[in-house]
Amino acid sequence: MNTSRSRQHPISAANGPGRGQRRQLNLLFQMGASALVIAFTLITLTGWYLWHSYNLAVTRSQINTQNLTQALSQHANDTFVQSEAILTELVALVETSPTDPAGLAVLQQVFRQKTSEQPQIHSLSLYDAAGKMIVTANQNLPANTDYADREYYLYHRDNTSTAIHIGKVIRSRITGELILPISLRVEHPDGRFAGVLLESVVIDYFKNFYTRFVISDDSTLMMMLNNGTVLYHQPYNEKLIGTNISNTPLYKNNIRSRSSGIVTTSMSSEKEEKVYSYVHLPSFPVVVTAGLSLDQAFIDWKRDALSHIAMVLIILTVIGLLGVVLTRQVRARMQVEETLRLTQSELRKTNATLEQMARRDSLTGLYNRRHFDLQLLSEFTRGAQESCPLGLILIDIDFFKQFNDIYGHVAGDECLRRVGKALGSVPLRLRDVVARYGGEEFIILLPNTDAEGAMVVAERAMAEVAQLAIPHQASPGGRLTMSIGVFVGLPGTQWETPSKMITRADMALYQAKHAGRDRICVA
Template sequence: MQPSHFLSSQWKPLSSTIVKVQGCHRYSLMRKTRRSGSARQDKPDAILHGRHRFSLVFELGASAALLIAALITINGWHVWQTYHSALAKSQTATMNLTQALSQHASDTFSQAEATLAELARQIDTLGAGAAQRPRLHQLFQQKAQGLKQIGAISLFDDAGHMIVTEADHLPAVNNYADRDYFIYHRDHPELTLRIGNVVRSRMTHQLIVPISRRLNHSDGSFAGVVLESIMLDHFRNFYTRFMISDDSTLMMLLNNGTVLYRHPYDEKIIGTTIAGSPLYQDNIRQNHSGIVTSVLSADPEQKVYSYTHLKQYPVIVTTGLSLDQTMSDWRQDAFNHAVMTLIFVVMITTVCLLLMRQVRARMRAEQELIHAQRELRTLNRSLEKLARSDGLTGLYNRRHFDLALDNEFKRAMQSRRELGLILLDVDYFKQFNDLYGHVAGDECLRLIGQTLHNLPLRHRDLVARYGGEEFIILLPDTDRAGTLAAAQRIRQGIIQLNIPHEGSPTGILTSSLGVFVGLPVAGQDTPTRLVVKADSALYQAKRQGRNQICQA
């Protein structure tokens, strides 16, 4: 909002009707749209005391504060450095553990891949007919005996029936066409190794990781599946060798986030997914390897996680060491430093307070003198305020108004902004005094002064008693519409006082207002000339019947 429209935005007409009578404007009733506070009051300047009396106390306090700040900064820097050092050590330990687990997983899957590749070559060479199955059975037994992690080696035909296994007998229920590894190879022509989700073996009833490979006929059509079952206990036995806390985590996952194994072991978690966790979404899915402090959705505790994708297989190995445990030594060290720092802070503060107490004791006489000076200055301010105020209405007096007008006149000349003046005269006030007495007249002026005092003025606006029953309002940086709106509000406010006046044609006390709004012209206008223009507009309002506003 521009300054020139301040008052026009504060006052809105109840009716937009304006009646123009011989250069005068009679406005309809106005209402205040919002309460903006009381008239501006100049606050006295704060009494500034000599700094010399506080210099020693200040120096003592500042020295103690600097010493405490330096002590806290040094210890804080030490704690910060040791924190990063402890975190780096935990990250290194996590990374080393992840590398060991990933190498073990890679070796396991490499052996399985080599075994399945060799068996696939033998099956392609010998065939899988009934005559060759005893020989394949012996071959499967040899391979199973050489690899302890193998739970079973099986061959399935194109219908899903197990036709060869390393066991002595085929299972009673002999159809595996519903297994996901069989369905996958049946529908995908690739002759690549597949690592499937953990399932429970129908032969041994143990949890296994199925590693499978497709077999084709000579014409490329689907011939069946050769399967090597890696016992989950193989990974369990290996992972338990590592001395980690119960709240730390070792995991082997498929690329899609499905859990193949988790340590500490929990069978309910096997086969679940962490694809929705922040660890997977923000890190594992986007990067080949890394170290990060994160959380799992099923485990809200923050841990230091290291993860890596196996190069040749769709498997991820991740290690999560408990941040709480890995930082336990650091926390103890940080606690010791914090206690020592607190002890030194208390000692420094105590010594400083004792010294400051002695200094204050020697300053009591000076403080009493300053207190007396403060009271004297307060009295001077009160006298100055009385010199600038009207004793009856509490508004500024004419002397203060003249000084303010002179300053605003110069400011308007420099800034090229309009200046608004409203001169108010109480209608038939002499008759009011004759009818009701001077005491009632004074009370009437006091009520009008209170009404003007409650106007929502800006910082530089000013209301003053100009003399007798006349009041004047100074509105810097205010255009014609804003000044007229303020004048109408003032006229209506006096009417709303509803002060009985039998000597007035209206029956109540009213007022006439003269308004001047303009830009002072250099060499022509003076502050006094502006008041004269407003006074001319006031007398025009009186000549035309009073209880109205005229503008120069």
Template sequence: MGISTSNMTRAIAQHADDTIKAADTTLVGLVERVQTDGTGPEALRRMHELLVRRVIELPQLQGLFVYDEKGNWLVNALPAMPSNVNNSDRDYFIYHSTHVDPEPYIGLPIRSRSTGAWIITVSRRIEHADGSFAGVALATINMDYFNKFYKNFDIGQHGVIVLGLNNGIMLTRRPLLADTNGKNIANIPLFRDNVAKKASGTIVIVSALDSVRRLNSFRHLEHYPLFVATALSEDEILADWLTDTYLHSTGVGILLIVLSMLGFHLVGQIKQRLNAEAELVRARDALETLNQTLERLALQDGLTGLANRRHFDLALDKEFSRAVREASSLALIMIDVDCFKQYNDIYGHAAGDECLRKISQVIKTNQNRPGDVAARYGGEELGVLLPGTDVRGAMTIAEKIRLEIHNLGIEHTGNSAGVVTVSAGVDAFIPIQNLDNPLELVLAADKALYAAKSSGRDRVCENQSATGPHRSAPEQEPSTIL
């Protein structure tokens, strides 16, 4: 039965982890949208539509909310915005306003001001561009969502399931007691001597709440500061065996018959229960593996390990918007492997793939800042996005990449240099709202790349055709670096 309670605890912990992760993932996107698009009327209208859809899609969500730095409601998933409502007194709001913490905050259980139901709060801090506090994004999870899930488990008349915070605050319990939500159990032996000191475990202990002796299993969540504990009454676990002992007085023959029947039934129930729990764990593991694979494939090029085209396009749009807001320079280097088709024809596609991996590794080592994005743009064409960089800086980085790739000395008899080389095109500008767009930067860098190819390859050229005060090219700089 220790295995049974342990597996049940593992399944319940995974359910809680997945439930909160879905809400937290929504908050990550919501915070990024607020910090990128702002809180103008049109942005809030679109955000409201998104929140309504998300609450419909995720049954665990009671609501989604965004508050400004004073605690006023900006937008939510409700049909209408309540008037004169302020949440600056809430635990989660006070925490984020006083802590510069990028991680999610799981708050104390509270009653919702919009529905009156008990909820669990998951929140993230919103910041202004300078890092100062700008508000809070909040997801509320119905406590009843967990309670309904816990009813699926057979825990007997005296069994218990507990979901709580790592500081000893109980969020919910099956069966529910009058003071369950928010009760501090930090000083009871199960928490003080076991949960607070170990990642997981199983122990027999007498409950401090109802004096029932139980077999307890506990486990901390993998990604969030919560724990789950399940307990089965020792008397209920042994009930069938106590009945058999009592019946022994009626005769050995009756005992053997009854024991065989009960034993067969008990074994069948245990097998069925273990099989169901094992299947749940296998399904969870398969889903987790699939999700990790999809996330990796969605943003990374499988051959080079660089960002893929989708990731590049998202980063370009984001950094372009940032450059417009901050009036800062945005640079792009477009890189193409010289005579790469001939390389594949001479050395084979496997060697061509290995060549691209080595080139990509050089580019990675020159990706010096967190905001820089190196991506495989397509085929043998690569791109390096450099926020806050002018043409001079981008040309320096591009030339460093070109020279390091040349110095790799990868043999290429189909190239006039005798080794694998690259050509690069560079452009940078300070974009102006409604005048420039991200595609212009790509086209300009690509045009410079074409110029590098046309003028002999194995060189770096900057775009010379674009003019205007918002272009960030320095004066009296050479247009080509050999």
């Protein structure tokens, strides 16, 4: 019996540590597998989020450059349309006016009057069939009146087209300034070449307009001829004006073959890629393009990506440290799993809170301009696809500056909060949006709403604010009032962009202001 027990004891002792070791190995394997699953999940979720936010950043940069291009092209088109009208009017006068000294003197007075009326016009000049300057808006003709070597003269001499000609930028021989020549052919009654009428647009006119747009130093605004000859470049660089970009990927692969577009490319193989938006003017041989550097486009995304990656690394580090502890006790393992679950939940809540904060105005609690712009673009696209009207109500508090001056900015902020709360209480549909547009301005977006429906909402909004009965000494009625502009349009027809619809609502608001305030006007 004793011998039997003495033989069995070492076997039991050997089996005990083996089972415990296997349990430890199993626990380590479980912890390792769990850690890998968690790490993979976090990395996958973070990767998906970063990919999604990257696409949003690309979309935002494309929208920004497209809007910028639209504004610049509209300015350029308006300038050339005005120039065309002036030249056409003057050519008709020139072709019917006598060429004696008295007739030329009359033309000079007309030229001087037109030049003084239009700030962009550097000069108006008339050249005869030999290229001699015979009339100018300046006081006297220059010492050298021979301009037969100028490109615009040669063009009209050799071409019978009666359309305006936009040449490349040249330097004025009279003042030394850079000018953009816009010219029109002058003909005898029988159609023979009689000379050239030239309107010189000073480049500083475009410079003053382009510098209004705040862009980074590595972004680009350009206006060029269809053949790639640069007419203006922002940031301003005189050496680039007159150069030709027809050999660049941007021009060869895009501008040359398409009327408009948005593309990510570079100006040359040595330079970085940018997000370019470009458009050909419909009636003139001119292209306008805006380029936003990728670094600038993704600066916010990179900051957000770094913070998320840092957060994930911290979480993975914590999980790793806790995993070491979990190999020693099961309770610690359960605690780490719970901590991880709570951390993931907090991350989702934090992201949701940040997203909500980014779309809300902190003062009024209404949606902010950023959210409104996104919803406007979405509803504009939907309206264009479904041929549904889109209503805009633009609201401005009357005499709000005087309100701040009388009652102070603290009272002004409280006033804005009360007005915002009142506007937010107006009964609306699910897709309708009430937002603070900026300062004392508010805006309401009404998808699929006709003019009658928009007017009903505007009247309800005015009634809600009127019920507040906020005292205002500077207001004629002694209480706070609002002016409201209403516009309803059909996206995709004559209203090609959301900004044009906002402009019409703003015009209606201006009418309400001009008509005495405290009223609603419809565009």
